[in-house]
Amino acid sequence: MLILKNISKKLGDFHITDIDLEISEGTYYVLLGRSGSGKTQLLELIAGLNRPDSGEIWLDGENITEKRIQSRSVGLVFQDYAIFPNMTVFGNIAYSINSRNVEKNIVKERVGKVAEELNISHLLGRNTQHLSGGELQRVALARTLITSPRLLLLDEPMASIDASLKDGIKRLLRRLNRQGLTIIHVTHDYREAVSLASRVGVIHNGRIIQEGHPDVVFRKPVNKFVARYSGIRNFFRVEFVNENGEWKAVCNNRMVFNLSENSYPSEGLLILRSDDIKLSYQMPSLSSCNCFKGIVREILPSEYGMEITVDAGEIFYVDISADTFRQEPLTELSEVWLSFKPEAGIALHGTV
Amino acid sequence: MNKYGPFNWILLVLSSLVLLFLVAPLLGLFLQTGSSEFFETAKDKEVQQSIWLTIWVAFTATFFFSIAAIPFAWLLARKSFPLKSVVQGIIDLPVVLPHTAAGIALLGFISRDGLLGKAASAAGLSLVNNPAGIALAMAFVSLPFLFNSARDGFEAVPERLEKAALNLGASRSRVFFTISLPLAWRSIITGFVMMFARGMSEFGAVVIIAYHPMIAPVMIYDRFSSFGLSYARPAAVLFIIVALVIFTLLRLLSERRKPVFTKSEYVDS
Numbered sequence: 001m002l003i004l005k006n007i008s009k010k011l012g013d014f015h016i017t018d019i020d021l022e023i024s025e026g027t028y029y030v031l032l033g034r035s036g037s038g039k040t041q042l043l044e045l046i047a048g049l050n051r052p053d054s055g056e057i058w059l060d061g062e063n064i065t066e067k068r069i070q071s072r073s074v075g076l077v078f079q080d081y082a083i084f085p086n087m088t089v090f091g092n093i094a095y096s097i098n099s100r101n102v103e104k105n106i107v108k109e110r111v112g113k114v115a116e117e118l119n120i121s122h123l124l125g126r127n128t129q130h131l132s133g134g135e136l137q138r139v140a141l142a143r144t145l146i147t148s149p150r151l152l153l154l155d156e157p158m159a160s161i162d163a164s165l166k167d168g169i170k171r172l173l174r175r176l177n178r179q180g181l182t183i184i185h186v187t188h189d190y191r192e193a194v195s196l197a198s199r200v201g202v203i204h205n206g207r208i209i210q211e212g213h214p215d216v217v218f219r220k221p222v223n224k225f226v227a228r229y230s231g232i233r234n235f236f237r238v239e240f241v242n243e244n245g246e247w248k249a250v251c252n253n254r255m256v257f258n259l260s261e262n263s264y265p266s267e268g269l270l271i272l273r274s275d276d277i278k279l280s281y282q283m284p285s286l287s288s289c290n291c292f293k294g295i296v297r298e299i300l301p302s303e304y305g306m307e308i309t310v311d312a313g314e315i316f317y318v319d320i321s322a323d324t325f326r327q328e329p330l331t332e333l334s335e336v337w338l339s340f341k342p343e344a345g346i347a348l349h350g351t352v
Numbered sequence: 353m354n355k356y357g358p359f360n361w362i363l364l365v366l367s368s369l370v371l372l373f374l375v376a377p378l379l380g381l382f383l384q385t386g387s388s389e390f391f392e393t394a395k396d397k398e399v400q401q402s403i404w405l406t407i408w409v410a411f412t413a414t415f416f417f418s419i420a421a422i423p424f425a426w427l428l429a430r431k432s433f434p435l436k437s438v439v440q441g442i443i444d445l446p447v448v449l450p451h452t453a454a455g456i457a458l459l460g461f462i463s464r465d466g467l468l469g470k471a472a473s474a475a476g477l478s479l480v481n482n483p484a485g486i487a488l489a490m491a492f493v494s495l496p497f498l499f500n501s502a503r504d505g506f507e508a509v510p511e512r513l514e515k516a517a518l519n520l521g522a523s524r525s526r527v528f529f530t531i532s533l534p535l536a537w538r539s540i541i542t543g544f545v546m547m548f549a550r551g552m553s554e555f556g557a558v559v560i561i562a563y564h565p566m567i568a569p570v571m572i573y574d575r576f577s578s579f580g581l582s583y584a585r586p587a588a589v590l591f592i593i594v595a596l597v598i599f600t601l602l603r604l605l606s607e608r609r610k611p612v613f614t615k616s617e618y619v620d621s
Contacts, residue, residue, distance in 0.1 A: 049515050069518045083517035086534040095530075096520040149521060 001025055002046070002151060002182070006057035009045060016041055016206040018331040019055070023184065023199070028177045030197035030214075031186045032229060038206035039186040040079070043153045047076040047182070059150060075149030079156040081140035083128045089115075089139050090124040096147045114142045118172070138172075152176070154185045158192055170195060184326070190230045194218065202226045223348060227271050233317040234272035240264035240347065249345065255313055257290050260342035269348040274319040276344035279308060279330065284339045291339045292316075296332050306330075310338050378592070385589045393586035402571040405483065409567065410551035413487035414498065414544060421499050422540060425534055429506035430514075443500070446493045451556030454555055458492055459560055481562045490551035498540075498547035505539025506532060541606040549599060561618040 007019040016038045023029045033039040044050045046057060048069035057065045064072050091098075093111045115121045118138045123131065131139065137157060144152065157173070158166050173196060177183050185196060193200045193214055201216075202225075203209040210222045221227035222233060238249035238257070247259040249270045257270060278284070284291050294312030301307075304348050305322035308330060309315060316338055330336060356364075377378035393399055397536045430439065446454055462479040468488075496610050509532055517527040533540070555569040563570060568591045576584035 047519055049519070069515075070521045070523065074519075076516070076519045078512055078516060080512070081510045082510070084513060084517070084531060086531075095517065095522070143520065 001060060001351045002184075003056075003058040004046070005058070007042075007045060007052045007057065009041065009050065009052045011041055011050075014038065014206060016045070016052075019208055021201065021208065021211070023182065025060075025182050026177070026180055027182055028173075028196055028198045029182075029184045029201065030193035030194050030199070031184060031201045031202035031203055032188070032190055033186070037203045039203050040155055040208075042203070043076060043155055043184065043186055046151070047074050047153055049076075050068050072330055073147065073150045074153060075144035075147055075151070076153045077137075077140045077144050077155065077157065079159055081136045083131075083136050083139055083143075085128055087128070088118065088124070089126050089128060089131070089330075092128065092139055093124075093142045093146055095143060110146060111142075113248045114146045115272075118142045118145075131266075133161040134169070137161055137169065141172075143309070144250065150182070152181055152183045154183060156187055156269050156320075157347045158187065158189065190218070202229055220346060221271070221348070224269060224271075227269075227346075227348065232271050232273055232275065234273075234277075236270045236314060238270045239267045249347070251314060255292070257345055258342045259345050259347070261347070264347050265349050271346045271348060272316070272340060273346055274307070274317045277316060277318045277338050278337050279310070279318055279320060279328075279338050281328065281334075281336060283337050289341060291337055293335060293337055296334050296336055299330060299332055310336060312338060368384035381585060381589060381592075385585050389582075389586045390589060394503055394590055396567075399571065399587055399590065402566045403568045403591055405486075405565055406567040406569070406591075407553050407594070407598070409483050409487050410490050410548050411552075412546045412556075413491040413492070413551050417491045417495055417576075418498055418502075418544060418547070419542075421495060422502050422533070423528070425499050426506045426528065426536075427503035429503045430511065444496055447496050449493075451493055451554065452560060455489060455495055455557035455560030458489055458557060462488060462561070479561075481564055483562075483565065485561045486567060488557050489557040490554050491547075493557050494547045497550050500541035501543025501546060502536065502540045505536030505543075508539070509535040528541070538606065541602075545599060545602045548602075549595070552595060 002023040004019050004021040009016040030154045031039050045052050056063055084348045090111055094107050097110060115124055118124055118141060120138045123135060197214045199216045201208045204225055210217055210226045210267050218230040220229055236251045238251045240247060240249050247264050249257040249259055292312040294310040297310060297311050298309040299306055306320050310318060438492050460466050462485055464473055469479055513531050514527050517531045553569060558567055572584050572588050574586055
């Protein structure tokens with residue numbers, strides 16, 4: 001188990017401030033943040049490349065705050081992989097075990113085993129200059145995994161590989177995690193968190209602003225920043241009112257949303273996930289729904305299918321799948337009904 | 353003719369003038385040296401000995417000083433500490449000093465009354481008029497070339513590669529010998545060759561420390577001042593040829609190692 005207690009570190013003008021974190025064994029932890037949010041710096045503190053100004057780092061019951069990098073058994077895979085260009089793939093993977101104390105046969109056997117596991121056996125004799133991003137990443141992973149780290153730190157592992165290879169890498173990372181390896185994965189892309197994380201932390205300006213199970217973080221973001229970070233684009237400034245025991249949100253005195261929960265602040269933001277909104281030409285029959293008539297302003301292809309912008313007095317961004325779009329093609333400037341369930345609306349205190 | 357504008361023509365003329373200025377004296381020197389004088393000089397034992405002395409003393413000086421200068425260059429490339437710019441300034445000092453002044457300063461240091469001189473004479477060695485003294489004079493004026501080139505080489509090695517090696521459990525010294533040094537190797541070799549070349553051609557500082565045994569630049573000067581230009585010329589030609597052959601060979605040797613690393617591949621993203 002990794003425990004960070006009150007970690008602070010000043011790096012030029014930037015501060016990492018009061019990071020408290022507990023990551024239990026076997027967790028796949030995704031740390032989500034923009035570039036410059038402090039996520040890489042936090043990884044470097046855990047790995048021991050930098051020392052915190054204050055606070056403590058504990059790993060498996062041992063205080064490793066002052067421990068040397070070499071003896072932490074925390075494996076770090078750098079964003080650009082930091083492959084040694086003066087060695088072959090074999091040389092890179094064998095680097096940590098290649099010393100006079102280890103017999104050549106054993107080195108060869110261990111490198112062979114990890115290379116096979118990562119499907120790079122055919123690359124072992126190659127120079128590293130002409131490897132693709134995906135291959136370099138596997139080499140970097142193999143080079144770290146051969147050290148049998150207690151904790152694996154990944155800095156933006158998907159950032160420099162082709163989209164077509166991402167699924168393969170995700171499968172590999174999931175498998176490693178299932179085998180019991182604790183992983184901390186740093187990224188700016190919430191979709192990686194959705195597909196991999198068993199826990200998620202959102203870091204901004206050197207502070208962790210929300211942390212927990214991905215469902216909770218993405219379904220109940222604590223503020224607009226986290227909401228934006230989890231891909232939400234529909235934000236409405238509203239007043240929350242209770243009418244005859246039922247809560248409603250009133251936007252700009254004209255649009256009223258039905259809500260499902262039992263208590264709300266007096267005013268704040270109502271947020272809606274783009275994929276929680278349905279579109280149709282016919283008025284939906286469900287009476288409990290929030291239904292609004294609007295005009296399609298823009299249709300753009302997206303990786304899910306289509307992203308539709310609808311003007312219903314307020315602007316709504318709606319994601320629909322390619323299949324749905326094929327079954328009921330929409331055209332720009334056509335009139336449509338948009339609807340969402342009361343449970344889909346998420347209330348946020350304040351306006352930030 | 354109209355294909356190139358006037359600016360390009362001006363560039364071409366100016367560049368040609370500079371090249372001519374460099375090549376003409378050397379060409380003249382070669383053309384004015386008759387082959388019979390040249391071969392006679394080449395057979396001269398005194399000339400042979402002096403050129404050989406120059407080569408091995410310059411090489412030894414470069415080799416021994418590089419053992420200390422290369423790790424120091426790494427230190428300056430990687431670490432920041434108070435007064436770092438002062439340290440860098442001190443290293444560059446020999447480049448801006450008049451070399452005879454450098455020789456005088458060094459003489460005070462290595463003569464029998466000097467700090468190093470005392471220690472050497474206690475060990476039964478006199479540094480003045482001795483190859484060891486010549487090596488020190490050569491090293492004093494040429495060390496910045498090796499040092500600065502090595503430091504540039506280390507600076508171009510991404511620090512992340514060293515950190516990655518540490519993260520894989522390697523000791524600091526192993527990281528230095530397996531990552532930093534091999535990746536900065538080309539710059540180090542370039543610096544080594546430059547220091548060696550600069551040491552071989554040094555006259556001002558060496559002549560003050562040791563007129564004898566005569567290194568080639570002193571020998572050429574000695575022939576010129578005692579017997580005149582025509583007597584010094586074949587020795588100069590011979591020394592230039594030997595130096596050119598050595599540096600061409602060293603260059604070829606260092607270029608046979610393919611560049612293993614380009615900085616652009618590892619810039620921060």
